[in-house]
Amino acid sequence: MVEVKGLRFSYLVGMDILKEVSFQAETGEIVGVLGANGVGKSTLLKLLAGILTPRDGSISIEGKPVQESYEKVAYISEAGSYFKDLTPKEFGTFLLDFFPDFDMVYYEKLLAYFQLEEKPIKNMSKGQKAKAEVAAGMAKRAKYIIMDEPFIGKDMFTRQDFMQALAGSLTGEETIFITTHEIDEIENFIDRGLILQDGKIAADVRMDDLRRQGKSLTGLMKEVTGYKDGNFTELLEK
Amino acid sequence: MLDFKKLELNPSEPVYLQIVSFVKRQIFIGTVEQGESLPSRREMAALLKINPNTVQKAFRLLEEEGIVVTPPNAVSIIHWDEEIYAAIQKELTAGLVVDFVAQAKANELTLDMVMALLKDEWEKGDER
Structure with missing residues (x-):
């Protein structure tokens, strides 16, 4: 279980990007962290991964502070790792030294599945880099997986392959936090949506409940963020 | 299968x-x-x-x-x-129309109207 209590964070003093964020996520739950650009989604994920430290409040994983649970967490982002001179296989060997549970067999399977070439990761396209990152993250066999925009730079077919590899590699015991603008790709995958707005959780819904009420995730996001469908008409009028 | x-x-x-x-x-x-x-x-x-x-x-x-x-x-x-x-x-079969009929009644449609609408919609599907 992940427990977040009274989380506050700012990059600059006095400018809180997250003001008061509290929630719990059960083991095995897949949570979509959603909201407009700049609302703090990536910041929240970095806090959950222990990469950033909160100004106030706490994050615990299985009752322990997140900084003490590093080996249980995989953080997968578009920004990628810091070892770009390595090829995918070299990167795997490196990870094996660091993470006792690193699954080399599965890692190589994923590299083959994603058709990744053996060349330095820094020379790869954005999409290929993301695949290398995902393969490394999943092969850590982490119980807590944090994914920041995993679809960036991926075409439709790659997104589909990626989602199938991801869904097929889960045991049901992993707790996942994922943020993306590709709502279509994840709306059947996530169990729950957290919508951030003004530094707080503006909506926290279970997908099954939302659908039983005849609502959609995009509809709810528009509702919460106050987005108006007719905005473009102002442009046309002149 | x-x-x-x-x-x-x-x-x-x-x-x-x-x-x-x-x-x-x-x-x-x-x-x-x-x-x-x-x-x-x-x-x-x-x-x-x-x-x-x-x-x-x-x-x-x-x-x-x-x-x-x-x-x-x-x-x-x-x-x-x-x-x-x-x-x-x-x-x-029967279960499929329970909600539909309830909604049609709530919208004060008559059986004739519903039948006509159903026929239209049904045939529209066939043309595709």
Whole structure:
């Protein structure tokens, strides 16, 4: 279980990007962290991964502070790792030294599945880099997986392959936090949506409940963020 | 044979219920046989790109309704008897129009109006 209590964070003093964020996520739950650009989604994920430290409040994983649970967490982002001179296989060997549970067999399977070439990761396209990152993250066999925009730079077919590899590699015991603008790709995958707005959780819904009420995730996001469908008409009028 | 590739998930119903309905429909239209085995939770999760726990939830519901049975030390299989089949039949025929008729009545439509609308819509589908 992940427990977040009274989380506050700012990059600059006095400018809180997250003001008061509290929630719990059960083991095995897949949570979509959603909201407009700049609302703090990536910041929240970095806090959950222990990469950033909160100004106030706490994050615990299985009752322990997140900084003490590093080996249980995989953080997968578009920004990628810091070892770009390595090829995918070299990167795997490196990870094996660091993470006792690193699954080399599965890692190589994923590299083959994603058709990744053996060349330095820094020379790869954005999409290929993301695949290398995902393969490394999943092969850590982490119980807590944090994914920041995993679809960036991926075409439709790659997104589909990626989602199938991801869904097929889960045991049901992993707790996942994922943020993306590709709502279509994840709306059947996530169990729950957290919508951030003004530094707080503006909506926290279970997908099954939302659908039983005849609502959609995009509809709810528009509702919460106050987005108006007719905005473009102002442009046309002149 | 149960072919879950044919299941196209929509964004408006809970996913686990869509899986349950899909299995029932396959039984009703006769594309699945008694004793056929179910794919594994993981295969289903990968194929449908969903949480394996969602698959589990669907399997549990099917088990509760007696449509999926898991013999000791064996894979889960599809099973139904007359009673279960009758329930599925009812759900996929008469059950289909219960909500629809209630809504049509709430909108104060007459039976004639509804029949005409139904006919139009039905034939529109055929033209495609």
